[in-house]
Amino acid sequence: MKKNNIILIGMPASGKSTVGVILAKILGYNFIDADIVIQEKDGRKLSEIIEAEGIDGFVDLENRINSEIETEKTVISTGGSVVYGKEAMEHYKNIGKVVYLKVSMDVLTKRLNDVKQRGVVMREGQSLVSLYNERTPLYEKYADYTIDEGTHTMEEVIADILSAIS
Known part of the structure; x- marks a missing residue:
């Protein structure tokens, strides 16, 4: 298995799906939205x-399905x-x-x-800030590259990704 996939991680609304589609076009890669694969x-x-299934049930299912995705030359959101x-x-980490x-x-x-409508995985009574603080160390732990979007346009974010991975 070649490590030639690009896996995008980050908070909901960080642009993973949108950026992923454009990135795949530029690279001539396939594109997979892992959430759609789960559905x-x-x-x-x-x-x-x-x-x-509750949050834990969903996370278990998400973990299983994501760990079974086998692909090459693909951008995975x-x-x-x-x-x-x-x-x-x-x-x-093994495949890309x-x-x-x-x-x-x-x-x-x-x-x-609308956090609920987006299917954001949040526990009862959890705020967006506490979710952000809980997930940020995990994103940082697993990232090979961190692209800080700051006030960048989508084009700039994509350019940053391309220069980071090349």
Whole structure:
């Protein structure tokens, strides 16, 4: 198995899917949205899985399905909670370069209007700030490259990724 995939991790609304599609086009790679793979394999929307199985059940399912993705020359956009899955993240480190799209809390708050509708994995009563603080060390731990989006446009973010991975 070649390590020629690019795996995008980061908070919901950090632009993983949007950036991933464009990156795949530029590189001539395939594109996989891991959340859609979960929905296809399970037959339910993410929000339905979370509602039925709870957060832990969803995270287990996400971990299993992500750790089974076998592909080459593919940009993989992951769900924001993928970093809770040790096996999934070890698998991704084995099959490619993990790129963390880092976004500030300010930008995130502006982008994430409806957290529930997006199927964001949050525990009852958890705030976006506490979720951000809980996940950031995990994103940093698994990242081969960290791309700080700052106030960059999408084009600039993509250019930063391309120069980092080349």
